[in-house]
Amino acid sequence: MGLLNNSTSAVTSDAVLTDLGREFLSLNDGSFSIVKFGLGDSEVSYDIIQKYGRTIGKEKIEKNTPVFQALTDRALAQKNKLVGISNPNLVYMPTIxxxxAGSTVTSVALTTAGTVTTSTVxxxxxTSATAIQVDPDLVDEVFLITMRDDYLFIPASSPISKDxxxxATYSMxxxxxxxxxxxxxxxxxxQTKTLSDAQFNLFDGRAIVEVVGxxxxxLTQFEVTITKT
Incomplete structure (x- = not known):
């Protein structure tokens, strides 16, 4: 959803279904139901608040911020989602x-040949502060994991969607x-999938996995490097 005109007190919005939403709607079996929505602030520069103060800065953000048009690709539509937090004294947001094997890493290495290999991560x-606990409101019960479906998969799990x-996106x-x-x-x-030489050469043995609470x-992203032997 994007704002079309915010020059007056009336706000006009442009809302579209994502590609996945249209896919569900096309089933035409009565199962399609919009039960929630999300908000994002990818366009907002909060430096304006620091520069002009809360009152004037808020007004400048509301009236002068250009807003993205509505996008149908759900992977691009909301990069920075808003969350509701009841704790007014929250200082540290959680990270993942x-x-x-007990060590923090930024990549995973796998090998594929006649057989495939797996890695448990x-x-x-x-939080970034050693003595600060994660706020109970922000403890993630479910994670969304997205990866290239033609190279990688999660064994014994089925993706909830493919774009x-x-x-492919998995919910865990x-x-x-x-x-x-x-x-x-x-x-x-x-786990790696069995890859032909043509497939392997296409992506040069590298794939990105994204995990979101x-x-x-x-959100965190890490690279999976695949060696073909």
Missing amino acids: SLSL VIEQR PDGR QRTGALNSFGGAILNFTI TKSGA
Whole structure:
């Protein structure tokens, strides 16, 4: 959804269904139902508040900020989603990080040949301050994991959606108890698909996996490097 005209007190909005939404609507079996919506602020520069103060800065943001038109690609529509938080004293937003064998990493290495290989990764939610716990309102119970469907998949799981660009999204519940920060932990396994030489040469053995916490909005991306032997 995007604003078309905010020059007056009346606000006109432009709302479109995403490609996935149109896919569900086209089923025409009565299952399509809009039950919630999300808001984002990708266009807003909050430096304006610091420069002009809260009152004038708010007015400048509301009246002068150019707003993106509505996009049908859900991967692009909302990069910076807003979240509702009841704690007025919240200082630290949670982050999520990737670890292998107890060490924080930024990439995962896999090998594919006649057989495929797997790697179990751990996603942990925490804050940037050692002594600060994750706010209970922001503990993620569910994570969305997106990856290229033609290269990678999560064994024993089915994606909840696939977009026209070949990205598959999986929905996974957090794993067991919370960590020492009071944050969620997610364990999942990535597995390579059997790749032809043509497929492998097309993406040069590199693929990006994205993980998003559905409640906190925290996001991390990591690279999977695949070696073909």
